[in-house]
Amino acid sequence: MDIKTPSNPSRKATARVKNPLPAPTQCHHCSGLVRIGTHEEVYGRDYSDWPYVYLCEGCGAYVGLHPFTAIPLGTLADKRTREARKSCKLPFERIWRSGRMSRTEAYKWLADKMGIPTDECHFGWFSAEQCQTAMTHCNEWLSR
Numbered sequence: 001m002d003i004k005t006p007s008n009p010s011r012k013a014t015a016r017v018k019n020p021l022p023a024p025t026q027c028h029h030c031s032g033l034v035r036i037g038t039h040e041e042v043y044g045r046d047y048s049d050w051p052y053v054y055l056c057e058g059c060g061a062y063v064g065l066h067p068f069t070a071i072p073l074g075t076l077a078d079k080r081t082r083e084a085r086k087s088c089k090l091p092f093e094r095i096w097r098s099g100r101m102s103r104t105e106a107y108k109w110l111a112d113k114m115g116i117p118t119d120e121c122h123f124g125w126f127s128a129e130q131c132q133t134a135m136t137h138c139n140e141w142l143s144r
């Protein structure tokens with residue numbers, strides 16, 4: 001049997017990920033070493049059939065993986081970053097859920113506002129500061 005793990009990822013799933021980020025080896029928050037951990041370690045239980053994370057041994061920052069790959073979903077997030085990503089994404093979601101822009105258009109619009117390429121415009125890639133900037137742009141748009 002061919003058991004898939006992050007060290008033996010699915011080639012098909014890996015090929016499907018557009019613009020993959022490299023696997024983190026050192027934490028950009030604390031310079032700690034990063035290893036593969038599991039959902040159980042960070043959430044207390046496994047949440048999917050790909051229950052892996054990159055986990056910093058220093059500060060506990062983590063990020064999940066695209067299913068059946070070793071590709072991180074974003075950059076390592078400490079508690080502050082995780083909370084910023086969660087709360088700052090809400091006004092963004094209100095924009096495209098309003099139907100006044102499609103989700104794709106909304107990402108293009110936000111990338112333009114933030115001066116970054118559209119394929120780098122993901123809340124999972126943002127720092128806490130970038131999340132705040134994104135939220136400010138979204139709230140301005142929503143209050144127009």
Ligand SMILES: [Zn+2]
Pocket residue numbers: 027028029030031032056057058059060061
């Ligand atoms: Zn760290």
